[in-house]
Amino acid sequence: MSATAPAGTSDRHGPASTTDAPGAAPAVEVRGVSRTFATRSGDVVALSDVDLTVRAGEFVSLIGPSGCGKSTLLRLIADLDEPSAGELAVFGRPPRVARENHDFGIAFQQAGLLPWRSVRGNVELPLELHGTGRAARRARAAELLEMVGLSDFADHLPDQLSGGMQQRVAIARALAESPSLLLMDEPFGALDEMTREHVQTELLRLRAESGAAVVFVTHSIPEAVYLSDRVVVMSARPGRVREVVPVALGGAGERGEDLREDGEFFDRVRAVREALHGTGSSAPRGVETR
Ligand code: ADP
Ligand code: MG
Numbered sequence: 592m593s594a595t596a597p598a599g600t601s602d603r604h605g606p607a608s609t610t611d612a613p614g615a616a617p618a619v620e621v622r623g624v625s626r627t628f629a630t631r632s633g634d635v636v637a638l639s640d641v642d643l644t645v646r647a648g649e650f651v652s653l654i655g656p657s658g659c660g661k662s663t664l665l666r667l668i669a670d671l672d673e674p675s676a677g678e679l680a681v682f683g684r685p686p687r688v689a690r691e692n693h694d695f696g697i698a699f700q701q702a703g704l705l706p707w708r709s710v711r712g713n714v715e716l717p718l719e720l721h722g723t724g725r726a727a728r729r730a731r732a733a734e735l736l737e738m739v740g741l742s743d744f745a746d747h748l749p750d751q752l753s754g755g756m757q758q759r760v761a762i763a764r765a766l767a768e769s770p771s772l773l774l775m776d777e778p779f780g781a782l783d784e785m786t787r788e789h790v791q792t793e794l795l796r797l798r799a800e801s802g803a804a805v806v807f808v809t810h811s812i813p814e815a816v817y818l819s820d821r822v823v824v825m826s827a828r829p830g831r832v833r834e835v836v837p838v839a840l841g842g843a844g845e846r847g848e849d850l851r852e853d854g855e856f857f858d859r860v861r862a863v864r865e866a867l868h869g870t871g872s873s874a875p876r877g878v879e880t881r
Pocket of ligand 2: 662663
């Protein structure tokens with residue numbers, strides 16, 4: 592189904608291209624979704640009756656104990672898996688159609704760069720796979736590497752870069768086709784704390800520039816609060832949505848590093864922590880061991 596897709600793909604790299612995404616539809620709609628895996632030791636209910644709406648341009652984090660189905664939910668949205676029950680829509684269309692239409696970009700915990708390709712070659716890869724011409728690929732990769740501050744490293748190989756830089760390359764690659772939605776599964780999980788805070792701030796900037804919605808899986812409460820418009824707190828198996836905590840700390844483009852010192856920030860951190868543990872508990876009881 593590509594009736595609404597542009598004839599050529601070589602000019603798909605305008606800013607925040609939403610040309611073929613119906614404006615009114617939410618970025619993600621999840622309705623009554625369950626996912627059960629049949630294993631040798633019986634059925635594993637990874638998700639049970641999950642409802643979630645992510646508005647266009649909204650930043651939503653998923654947080655919850657290990658094994659509560661966060662990655663499973665992201666994979667369903669990304670059309671990498673199918674629900675056992677319920678329905679999903681991405682910009683009002685089945686995830687498969689959204690995937691074919693390049694409506695979303697994906698970045699996972701491991702940067703997943705091809706080690707034999709240069710930084711530029713990695714960023715160009717999705718464009719190459721989808722038939723964008725060489726000159727347009729080059730131009731888009733240059734623009735993206737500039738955006739993530741890696742212009743000087745275009746010709747380097749991934750293993751010549753630090754972990755934080757590799758993750759920025761992965762984000763640039765995820766943004767290559769100007770998706771209206773970014774799906775990120777613990778993308779900063781392997782980074783040291785300082786690098787992590789830096790790329791978080793950078794992600795907020797990129798997101799403000801692109802206007803993309805983001806669904807972001809994390810184990811870190813402060814990370815979820817710092818980045819998100821809303822934090823979806825999930826419960827342990829079977830994974831369900833336990834609570835949705837609105838964060839709304841200033842506009843997307845206005846969050847700076849000083850926010851991390853803000854009283855309101857700590858209030859939201861406490862709210863998410865209490866939602867994770869059940870109300871009444873405010874002590875950090877080792878929630879997020881991995
Ligand atoms: P999270 O990302 O929140 O840590 P996952 O979504 O990876 O959790 O997994 C949720 C549950 O589903 C876990 O119990 C996991 O073992 C199980 N699971 C995930 N994928 C599969 C699979 N392909 N086959 C069997 N069980 C799976
Ligand atoms: Mg996971």
